[in-house]
Amino acid sequence: MIKDVVIREYRPEQDVPAVAVLWESTLGATYPVSSRVLYSRIGYRPGVETGDGWVAERSGRVVGFILADHDQTAQGVSYGMVSTILVHPDCQRQGIGTRLYRQVEQRLCAMGCTEVHATAGWFRFWSGVPADLPDAVAFFQRQGFGLETETHDLIAPLDGPGRLPDPVNLPAGFTFGSLQAQDLGALFAFQQMEFAGWVPSMLKILAEGDGANILVLKQDVTVVGSIQTYTPSSKWRGPNVVWERLLGECLGGYGCVGVARAFRGQGLGLALCVGAMHHIARNGGTCCLIDWTNLLEFYKKTGAVDWRCYKRGSKRLVKE
Numbered sequence: 130m131i132k133d134v135v136i137r138e139y140r141p142e143q144d145v146p147a148v149a150v151l152w153e154s155t156l157g158a159t160y161p162v163s164s165r166v167l168y169s170r171i172g173y174r175p176g177v178e179t180g181d182g183w184v185a186e187r188s189g190r191v192v193g194f195i196l197a198d199h200d201q202t203a204q205g206v207s208y209g210m211v212s213t214i215l216v217h218p219d220c221q222r223q224g225i226g227t228r229l230y231r232q233v234e235q236r237l238c239a240m241g242c243t244e245v246h247a248t249a250g251w252f253r254f255w256s257g258v259p260a261d262l263p264d265a266v267a268f269f270q271r272q273g274f275g276l277e278t279e280t281h282d283l284i285a286p287l288d289g290p291g292r293l294p295d296p297v298n299l300p301a302g303f304t305f306g307s308l309q310a311q312d313l314g315a316l317f318a319f320q321q322m323e324f325a326g327w328v329p330s331m332l333k334i335l336a337e338g339d340g341a342n343i344l345v346l347k348q349d350v351t352v353v354g355s356i357q358t359y360t361p362s363s364k365w366r367g368p369n370v371v372w373e374r375l376l377g378e379c380l381g382g383y384g385c386v387g388v389a390r391a392f393r394g395q396g397l398g399l400a401l402c403v404g405a406m407h408h409i410a411r412n413g414g415t416c417c418l419i420d421w422t423n424l425l426e427f428y429k430k431t432g433a434v435d436w437r438c439y440k441r442g443s444k445r446l447v448k449e
């Protein structure tokens with residue numbers, strides 16, 4: 130009975146509590162989210178514009194929700210990202226998800242986006258479409274997404290005897306620690322030169338006042354590596370700390386691990402990861418999540434284990 134379903138624009142100031150209830154009914158058993166994670170991603174945050182989100186209502190009750198983001202590549206190409214879509218279990222397979230998705234696709238096309246990705250962006254929940262949600266995989270495929278690649282989240286428990294690897298000794302002349310104000314310029318130059326795609330998440334961490342969670346590897350005064358970490362008290366709840374209801378409130382995480390090209394192959398990357406694990410543990414973390422990676426063998430050297438697999442892919446958009 131799709132005719133009794135009304136699709137209308139999402140209005141965060143009134144809809145967030147109803148979407149929270151919908152989330153619990155739809156994904157509460159598989160991917161429950163805490164209020165602080167949900168509200169900071171779909172509620173009041175910069176970047177949610179009218180038309181980014183849509184809700185489906187049946188008899189005045191919110192039974193469906195979609196939220197998308199959009200951005201531009203460094204070359205100025207606009208693209209969209211579906212950060213979440215939910216349809217109440219009683220209302221699935223009635224075309225509601227398709228109607229919600231079409232609203233987003235039409236808007237992205239009108240904005241000049243040439244591509245849309247399935248779950249991406251800094252406000253995403255998942256690193257891709259979870260392989261253990263086959264309904265979602267089938268849905269995105271039906272909408273024309275080629276979910277051809279896979280990516281993984283790994284976890285490493287940090288508490289308990291022997292769980293935290295011993296710190297790695299750095300070669301002479303190298304130092305490692307929390308970002309200091311005087312190193313900000315050198316870090317920015319390093320990121321721009323070596324890992325430009327990670328600059329926005331670095332700026333987000335800095336803007337929220339969590340700069341001490343950016344750990345920097347230096348040779349003398351030159352930044353040659355960095356790693357972005359999250360602790361249980363991080364103000365910016367980045368993608369690594371989304372699943373605190375599944376993995377515990379003391380969840381931390383790290384990502385964007387990078388060593389300058391000229392310094393690779395000397396064990397410095399592993400030293401950054403182990404250093405990050407110690408930083409997270411010192412700040413109360415008992416588990417650490419490493420998101421969106423295919424370097425499973427590398428991270429397993431730190432004691433991390435594979436946690437979730439995701440399907441990744443996109444759909445090309447053609448303006449009608």
Ligand SMILES: CC(C)(COP(=O)(O)OP(=O)(O)OC[C@H]1O[C@@H](n2cnc3c(N)ncnc32)[C@H](O)[C@@H]1OP(=O)(O)O)[C@@H](O)C(=O)NCCC(=O)NCCS
Nearest residue numbers: 214215216221222223224225226227262264265267268271
């Ligand atoms: C994914 C989801 C939003 C789909 O919503 P929906 O309203 O049921 O989707 P639609 O009715 O528009 O389905 C459109 C097509 O997608 C495919 N599809 C959707 N659900 C499917 C399922 N359970 N099994 C197989 N194919 C499915 C079918 O091709 C379907 O067309 P058909 O019914 O004519 O065969 C819904 O299943 C859901 O809320 N799941 C839980 C939340 C979730 O996983 N969100 C995504 C996280 S990335």
